[in-house]
Amino acid sequence: MDPGQVTGAHGEVSGLPAPVSAHVRDEKLPELRTYTVITEWSQSDLVRGSRLRYSQQWTLIADSNDHKSIRTVLPPGPCVPVSGELLSGLSPVQGLRAVIRETSGHQLLEIWDRHGLRKCLNLTALNKHGRVYDDAQFGCLSWSECENKLLYVAEKIKNTSIAALDGEHAFRKDRSVYCEDWGETLTNKSVPVVCVVNLQCGSVSVLQGVPLDVSPGQALWAPSSQSVFLVGWYHEPFRLGLRFCSNRRSALFKLDLNGNCECLSGDNLSVSCPRLSPDGSTLIYLQGRVLGPHNQCLSLQQLDLSSKRTSTLLDVVNKPQTGQCAGVYEALPPCCWSADSQRLVFSSARRNWKDLFMVDRRSNKVTSLCDSLSDLQAYGSWRLLTVQEDLMVVCCSSPNTPPTLRVGFLPSAGEAVTWQTLQPPVLTFDFHWSVLDVTPPPEEDNTHYPGLDFGAVLVKPSRPPNENKMPLVVFIHGGPHSQFPAEWNCTTAGLAKLGFAVLMVNYRGSTGFGQDSILSLIGRIGSQDVRDVQSAVVTALQRDTSLDPDRLAVIGGSHGGFLSCHLVGQYPEFYRACAARNPVINAATLLGTSDIVDWRYTSVGFPYSYDQIPTAEALAAMLEKSPITHAAQIKAPVLLMLGGRDRRVSPHQGLELYKALKSRASPVRLLWFPDDGHSLSRVDTQADCFLNTVLWLHQHL
DSSP states (O other): OOHHHHHHHHHHHHTOOEEEEEEEEEEEOSSEEEEEEEEEEEEEETTTTEEEEEEEEEEEEEESSSTTSEEEEOOOOOOEEOTTEEEEEEOTTTOOEEEEEEETTEEEEEEEETTEEEEEEEHHHHTSSSOBOOSTTTOOEEEOTTSSEEEEEEEOOOOOHHHHHHTHHHHHHHTTOOOOOOOTTOTTOOSEEEEEEETTTTEEEEOOOOOTTEEEEEEEEOGGGSEEEEEEEEOOSOOOOOTTOOOSOEEEEEEETTSOEEEOSOSSOEEEEEEEOTTSSEEEEEEEOSSSSSSOOBEEEEEETTTTEEEEEEOOOSSOOTTSOOOBOSOOOSOOBOTTSSEEEEEEEETTEEEEEEEETTTOOEEESSOSHHHHHHOBEEEEEEEETTEEEEEEEETTEEEEEEEEEOOOTTOOOOOEEEEOOSOOOOEEEEEEEEOOOGGGOOSSSTTOOEEEEEEEESSOSSOSSEEEEEEEOSSSSOOOOBSOOHHHHHHHHTTOEEEEEEOTTOTTSOHHHHHHTTTOTTTHHHHHHHHHHHHHHHHOTTEEEEEEEEEEETHHHHHHHHHHHHSTTTOSEEEEESOOOOHHHHTTTOTTHHHHHHHTTOOOOTTOOOOHHHHHHHHHTSGGGGGGGOOSOEEEEEETTOSSSOTHHHHHHHHHHHTTTOOEEEEEETTOOTTOOSHHHHHHHHHHHHHHHHHHO
């Protein structure tokens, strides 16, 4: 296979844009009502080796009497680059746009109106705090109701007073002191503070009163703008990695501008995503367990601000019924309320799909908003970007249809949503995709959580090139508590474009199948999940005779890499090639190097506590469940791709397998990316990984 052909296929599928956020403004005129949909998009640029961001907007015209019926959609405006922006936010009334921008080593706060730049503050020069947080974990940019104040989170400024008083000796004494941070992708984020900008006088202040053992984030104004709601993550006795971990001890707080702080949620829980209702009466948030599986089914809580009573709006779903909501597994968008403050909209995993749901506070009834057969056949994934004035903006996709921007109004009782496409993808692809439901054989049923099944998504070229049977690439997601929904996936699309069939497996423990499925994997990694993937592969081969059972490969990253290496070790005659990104190879040696040390204990069935000291029993269990124990049986050629800055799974894990295979003269190749982390997400890294993976598979299949 020609490398140029591979690079061309990757460029075609990876360069397609995807919407990442949206905002809706509406305006009532005498005989009509207009909605302005403002969206932000992300697009990979292989020439620059970076991701570009741009904004685009549409104007929708509705009748004044029937404002939920779109009469006209005007052509969209031009795409406007916003790649220099860290954060941005529109004010609710005047439509002012706040932007935090980085330029020449300084962070600036800009306020834009319809006449241009109204105000600009150099936050770095004011020296009230360190760098502003722009991540999804802590970051925020919230306008007050009066639109005179802004709220955001930044790193606490380092105390230099001791160095100034005691001179050079004190500086030398303290400059090398270790400072904890929040782990993978949150490096250098250690002590966040909540900051308020007074736009009238141009001052910045750091709010006082946050408990000293808490790191604040996800802040938003409370009604009247005299206090703020925030989530605080407890960082004592030490910080555990937060990225992809919804199980960290945290609480919901209310902090007034005078420094008085009140905890609004229960103890020893995990909370996130506070969202205030349009009428200001109710705050909803997600709640989960502490420790245990690092990602799990969450409950949706509602706090009545007048009575301060909390109730459960949507509980954890242990074992979902067929066709029903399987629970909440991901963050809520910034705006998710209906205009009447009675309904919530969210998107979440449901078996092998990502679905869109509405829950009514009056009845607690949960309704799918894309439950028609035609909706599911067209798009396997529905992701809510925003809902404002009852207009939903969603990103839809499927394995053969790149991200598509659609809008629709919240329906009245008993009605279906009328969806309208604003931005179809530039390209669609001639792939065939289907969903497989897989039931484990009786001997592999989990006795503690019986009767669970799982699934997979099969994607293949509609017209395979010049062959009767297609090679099959088994693609395994990481986590393990995540999901491969039937959505657009650049790796899958690139492989299918080059003639490979791809099977994306959602083994037991994946999100979207209920909390019981997640818990069933605890203590059974390396066995239950391995057998599930193998069962899915065998099922696919039995059901589809166009797949070639003699040309099978397995790929995956993180826990997906762990399973890939397990499969070629436990089924050495079955697979012909393997490609693993940052795989877990030996959980025992990973124990002291991962930012989520708690998961290393939980995954093998041991309870975790912060003062845990490794025991021979725990280390033996970790070793016994690891792929390294099967290294001597591996026959398939193995390609390893490692990030030098990976803090979740040390790159020395992959090196351990590399040396074991090299010592046995087993075919192995290792790619080292010194500046990339666990997700290997840099644009140039992804291009290199795809090229090398395809050439490796082609060579050995």
